[in-house]
Amino acid sequence: MTHGTVDGTVEKGAAAQAPAPAAAAAAAGAGHHPPRTGRARRPAGARIGTWLGRGAVQAFLVVVALVWITPALGLFLSSLRSEEANSASGWWTALTEPGQLSADNYTALLADSGITQAFWNTVLISVPTTVAVVVVAALAGYAFAWLEFPGRDWIFLVVVGLLVVPVQVGLLPVAEMLGAVGLFGTIPGVVLFHVAYGLPFAIFLLRNYFAEIPREMLEAARMDGGGEWRIFTRLVLPVGRPAIASLAIFQFLWVWNDMLVALIFADSDSQPLTVALQSEMRQFGSNIEILAPGAFLSLAVPLVVFFAFQKHFVQGVMAGSVK
Structure with missing residues (x-):
């Protein structure tokens, strides 16, 4: 009797504990996710705003650089053109007609x-x-x-x-x-x-x-x-x-x-x-x-x-x- 009771008790305890893993799995599938690790992803609107802001700053810097470089570029191209070419047209025409450029002015300068x-x-x-x-x-x-x-x-x-x-x-x-x-x-x-x-x-x-x-x-x-x-x-x-x-x-x-x-x-x-x-x-x-x-x-x-x-x-x- 004692043995049967003990066996019945053990079997009932095992039967009662058996569904525990399945219940844990169901509970996990019901929305109890482990905490995520790493950096949270930023919203798309914030990323677009950052990209536009960076692009605006870079565009402004490019414009400032062009404003500063243009006079130096014009002076350099004018120094490579003859007096007749500089009198007839602007220095920017040398960008499309590079045949105007020569080192004769620098030769005359060194002389x-x-x-x-x-x-x-x-x-x-x-x-x-x-x-x-x-x-x-x-x-x-x-x-x-x-x-x-x-x-x-x-x-x-x-x-x-x-x-x-x-x-x-x-x-x-x-x-x-x-x-x-x-x-x-x-x-x-x-x-x-x-x-x-x-x-x-x-x-x-x-x-x-x-x-x-x-x-x-x-x-x-x-x-x-x-x-x-x-x-x-x-x-x-x-x-x-x-x-x-x-x-x-x-x-x-x-x-x-x-x-x-x-x-x-x-x-x-x-x-x-x-x-x-x-x-x-x-x-x-x-x-x-x-x-x-x-x-x-x-x-x-x-x-x-x-x-x-x-x-x-x-x-x-x-x-x-x-x-």
């Missing part, structure tokens, strides 16, 4: 001793000015940021105050001073003027950038026995390379494209390319076969410099924008 001398004068003015401003500003910026000396903050305030002094204010006084020392009308005189007026902004820029360097880095270098010169050359300069590259680009472009200072401080033997082209326009009026290639040459060099240092320039502009 013009005045233009070629002005080009090298521009190089002799721009390169030393840029190097001098960057070197002096880097040294002064490090001193104002991390060295302790009497009157440091007051001297830095004076340097910042010089930023508001317009270039036009110092033209006549500096011209008289350079004339007294025999540098008026020479390339060194033009270089000194550009260096003097470029240093306030350069020192202000590099000082603020160097001041963002963590103090712990400099203290660790000093504890390792590094002197100030070693810290400056081995630590500060590599860290500040983006800001230094940006400063060098700005300074070079400003000096290369300058005409006001060169027009006053340079004579016929030391005039840069901007003044030489301006004198050609004044003398010959429509001397397009010289003016167009000369102007494009003056434009091409800054473009080459900018694209060569574009990576460092972007890093310098973005420095400090994010932590």
Whole structure:
């Protein structure tokens, strides 16, 4: 009896428990799904709006790029056309008639001793000015940021105050001073003027950038026995390379494209390319076969410099924008 009862009980228990998996499967099929993993899909309307917004931004950037590139393209094509072709039709006709283009204008430009001398004068003015401003500003910026000396903050305030002094204010006084020392009308005189007026902004820029360097880095270098010169050359300069590259680009472009200072401080033997082209326009009026290639040459060099240092320039502009 006991055995039969036990068997009957076991069989009933097994029969009662048997439908449990089927019930679980039915319950799972009734809508109890496991939670989904991964990123939820965005609605179609939101995706279309994002795509349209991105397309509008890209279209706007393309239009801006075309607005900036078109004058340079027109100048380049005009520099490759003859004076007769430029007088007869617009530069855009060269896009459908490439037979108009030739390098004769550049050959004539290189044969013009005045233009070629002005080009090298521009190089002799721009390169030393840029190097001098960057070197002096880097040294002064490090001193104002991390060295302790009497009157440091007051001297830095004076340097910042010089930023508001317009270039036009110092033209006549500096011209008289350079004339007294025999540098008026020479390339060194033009270089000194550009260096003097470029240093306030350069020192202000590099000082603020160097001041963002963590103090712990400099203290660790000093504890390792590094002197100030070693810290400056081995630590500060590599860290500040983006800001230094940006400063060098700005300074070079400003000096290369300058005409006001060169027009006053340079004579016929030391005039840069901007003044030489301006004198050609004044003398010959429509001397397009010289003016167009000369102007494009003056434009091409800054473009080459900018694209060569574009990576460092972007890093310098973005420095400090994010932590």
